[in-house]
Amino acid sequence: MVNKNKRPHKHSAKAGLGWLFKMAWRDGKASKKKLGLFMASIILGIAAVVSIQSFGVNLKDNIGLKSKALMGADYKIEIDELPNEKTQQIIDSLGGADSREIKFVSMGAFNSTEATRLVEVRGIESGFPFYGALETRPAAAAETFRKKEGALVDATLMLQLGIETGDSIKIGKLQLPVIGKLDAVPGGATLFSSIAPPVLIPYPSIQETDLIQTGSRIGYKYYFKDANTDLERLDRELKPVLDLENANLRTHISTSERLGKRYQNFGKFLNLVAFIALLLGCVGIASAINIYIKEKQSAIAVLKCLGASKKQTFLIYLIQVAIMGLIGGVFGTALGLVLQQIFPWLLEGLLPVDVQPTISWQVIFMGISLGIFMSLLFALYPLIGTLYISPLQALRVQLKENVKSRKAIFLVSLAIFLFIFLFSLWLLENWKYSLAFVWGILITFAILAGIAKLFMQLIKRFFPKNWGFLARQSLLNLFRPQNQTITLILAIGVGTFLISTLYFSKDLLLAQTSVESQANSPNMILLDVQTEQKQAVAETVKNSNLPVLNNIPIVTMRVHSINGKTNMEIKKDSSSQINNWILDHEFRVTYRDSLTHSESLVSGEFIAEANDADPVPISISDNFARDAKVALGDEVVFNIQGLLKNTVVKSIRQVDWSQMQINFSLVFPKGILEKAPQFHVITTKVPNEIASAKLQQSLVKEFPNVSIIDLRQVLSVIEKLLDKISWIINFMAFFSILTGIIVLLGAIRISKFQRIRENVLLRTLGAQNHQIFKIVALEYLFLGLLGAFSGVFLSLISSQLLAALVFETAFTPSLFPFLVVLPGVTLLVLIIGISNSLEIIRKPPLEILRKEV
Structure with missing residues (x-):
């Protein structure tokens, strides 16, 4: 007897785990249709993260592999002026440059069409690029342009202006034939090339342009080909020395890291959207x-x-969830890998390299394991309820919720909070941003839940008793026992909040660049106007019936010392907190007797005029004061093209850099810099493209050294860029919309349990189908309107805070969220709610009750 009793016990102990898996599989197989929402939630969420992560890994790998081709050399030295004796010695010690380049921005005039355009002129010596290639049409033009002394012109610019091979381009005093279309060049910046397209000419031809003058912004580059050089050591030992000489060393490794970080920031933003x-x-x-x-x-x-x-019952369903998580993770990862193929197409024109999508096993492992982990974690809260289900519920219906352990709920909530924080920390790599992100989510959910509770309390307190029966019944459903009002409003509100914020943010960025609405704002800037030309250039503008809005003198200078400590001493001081850009930057400074409308005085007194003052009272911007670690009364000595000038800080200004006008970090009073070598910037406002083209043609013919920036073209480039980015954001938001709809479906299905018996009872008491239909429709209409309006309203507030605290600009909200998102989400909620309730309306009450039982 004893042995017989013990055998089953040992057998059942051994088969316990197998029995649990069998039960989980059998039950799940019978309920696979009911787990559709669960699977869809996992697949879409995992697909969004995997697609972004996989693409990010591909982009980083491609930049690393093609870093030499991106630069065209192993390393290069860049400088904004002719190298001094020390810099030239360093270049010679490296064996001399294998190739050189002189680069500047100027106006290009095309004789065949009489069109003019701001271009980036690059005079390149033979040999460059050593890696990669100049992509031209015809291909032979990459070499023949140097021998035949011709020009390679950006292919997009030629298409826009109707320029053909064989036409000529005039740059300054130099006229060259266009012998080929330029498709790509190493070291080109995608965004800047849209504003000032590249034009390549032979290196010796640069001097013939006669454009290298005082005030001209000239860049000198020295390229080196040496695959055996220890680039990390070179960067570590030589870069600090060159920094002291206002020169910069860039290796192809550091360039790829810099590009990787730049696009990594964009990737982090997309990761957050996917998250x-x-x-x-x-x-x-x-x-x-x-x-x-x-x-x-x-x-x-x-x-x-x-x-x-x-x-055992808890483990059966926990195993079931883990299996579903595994399957969902696999399918979600597969979908994400398919979707990553779309990103190179969406980001065309924004990336420094052509990305060839490949499979990353690290991302695959992350997607599958994330599917299992998040399924188990977020299913724990409802699964805890299985522990408190009484066996008596097999014999009787229990309408009340089972009481759950507060300790278990707290631990699960803490685990969820840690998961969100750690995952966002992995994406953002900054604990402060991650914590802010998590708190932002919690606050958003808390506010939406508070709005829902407040709404229900207001209905109770100010119930419209004089309304009709159908409207009153639909309102009563919103605060009946075990209602799902808060869940529904959270689901609707969060989705609407996300979509609306995307549109508001896009409009906020576009508003920062908009100058067309400002009547007195210039939309054309004339640069590099020499002192002897300023009167004649101004007359040319006036003769075109256009106003001269500003005629601004500019003097170039560098920081020599701050509070008695020289530039080099500060650089050598490892404890110095002064930002390097203050020490390396060549400042373009103006002098005037008043503030502009984009400036406001923070502290001190703005000095209008100071003849022969020593030290000279100057005004500095707040960002200069912050980065240079100077305050009122501090002394700064500037090197003005060889002449040292003592100055003292007398005022600090706040500058609105977002405004499209000429702003300055440093402003001198009148009476000091008038005799210093200088050039001028003249601004005007053109009414249309025809007036702009005529003025540019006149200026290029008479003053070839003057560079013209048409801000309307710049804005067009920026708007196209933002449109492309918004496409990507909207593409990722699509996942959020889909998962939001799934959450909505789930929440509505839960509410169906409470609604069925009430609606069946109404039908039993004589309510007609159309009456129940109207009650359901009105209920979901109220829910949709409240949830969507709450989401749009919260988005409006958050965008306003972003505008004031981050972008520091005025915010004019878009009408799209109000006119499209708000009614669209409301209609979607209405359709889902009605479709979910059609079964109750179409079938007899007895059939529905039997089915539910």
């Missing part, structure tokens, strides 16, 4: 499992009646 989709998916998981466990309550009760323990 929001993942979070919504997590909410969908919790919602779907909540529905599933509600439907399984009687089955769990039966299992417990048959002898299953709390732990």
